[in-house]
Amino acid sequence: MPDFSTQAVVLRSVDYGDSDKIVTLFTSGYGKISAIAKGAKRSMKRFGGTLELFSLVNVVWSRRRGTGFPFLKEATAIRPPDRIRRNIFKTAYASYWTELIDKWIEKGDRHYATFELLSYVLGRLDDSEIDDSLLSMFFQVKFLALCGFSPNLKVCSVCHKPLDAFFGNRLYFSRIKGGVVCSGCGIHNNRDILLSRGTCKLLLWISNAPSDKALRIRFSGASKEEGTRLLEGFCVYCFNKDFKSLRFLREIRKEK
Numbered sequence: 001m002p003d004f005s006t007q008a009v010v011l012r013s014v015d016y017g018d019s020d021k022i023v024t025l026f027t028s029g030y031g032k033i034s035a036i037a038k039g040a041k042r043s044m045k046r047f048g049g050t051l052e053l054f055s056l057v058n059v060v061w062s063r064r065r066g067t068g069f070p071f072l073k074e075a076t077a078i079r080p081p082d083r084i085r086r087n088i089f090k091t092a093y094a095s096y097w098t099e100l101i102d103k104w105i106e107k108g109d110r111h112y113a114t115f116e117l118l119s120y121v122l123g124r125l126d127d128s129e130i131d132d133s134l135l136s137m138f139f140q141v142k143f144l145a146l147c148g149f150s151p152n153l154k155v156c157s158v159c160h161k162p163l164d165a166f167f168g169n170r171l172y173f174s175r176i177k178g179g180v181v182c183s184g185c186g187i188h189n190n191r192d193i194l195l196s197r198g199t200c201k202l203l204l205w206i207s208n209a210p211s212d213k214a215l216r217i218r219f220s221g222a223s224k225e226e227g228t229r230l231l232e233g234f235c236v237y238c239f240n241k242d243f244k245s246l247r248f249l250r251e252i253r254k255e256k
């Protein structure tokens with residue numbers, strides 16, 4: 001069987017038997033795969049610390065005949081997540097992003113753009129130059145778009161009236177309609193999320209501007225809270241999953 005070589009981010013790692021690990025990798029060339037890393041649990045010699053969660057690595061693996069897990073033959077570190085590992089908030093954000101990807105993406109489907117996005121945000125999270133919550137908004141907006149759930153922030157999701165023609169400064173975001181709704185349309189209920197016009201425009205900027213410009217934007221504390229609440233709520237609604245890491249992230253933010 002031929003070997004495959006690709007860059008990958010480590011999404012998950014669980015012990016398997018006395019000495020092995022099953023590692024779930026999000027690869028640049030082959031989508032999500034789970035592979036067996038022989039001896040990774042017992043001996044540090046073969047893989048060292050390279051299979052740590054959120055690491056960017058180069059891996060070599062081979063398929064086995066039949067239905068067994070592929071063999072992970074080599075893993076070389078490209079970017080170990082040193083700062084992420086030492087900071088509980090960064091660890092929580094990275095866990096949330098990787099859980100979103102792990103739960104939504106099926107094994108074997110190729111998602112090169114999503115791999116690039118994840119690798120980029122983990123790198124920026126580790127270099128600590130960008131506010132963590134802004135980075136998380138950026139990731140969620142882009143990931144939603146890649147999955148076909150881009151939130152509509154430009155026109156009323158019912159009558160298509162442009163945002164600039166909406167009355168007042170407070171807007172409603174309907175998860176069911178997938179975007180903002182003007183005051184004349186629909187019955188607003190407690191499932192809708194209230195947000196300011198300013199936050200809406202900031203989210204639009206993040207979703208449309210090139211990444212270096214999008215991440216240079218300054219958010220007020222209130223906008224950051226609104227944008228975070230909107231995107232996290234919308235992700236849970238769209239992907240219809242329970243994200244354990246998001247519950248943890250919300251808990252530690254409350255205690256901050």
Ligand SMILES: [Zn+2]
Binds near residue numbers: 158159160161184185
């Ligand atoms: Zn309307």
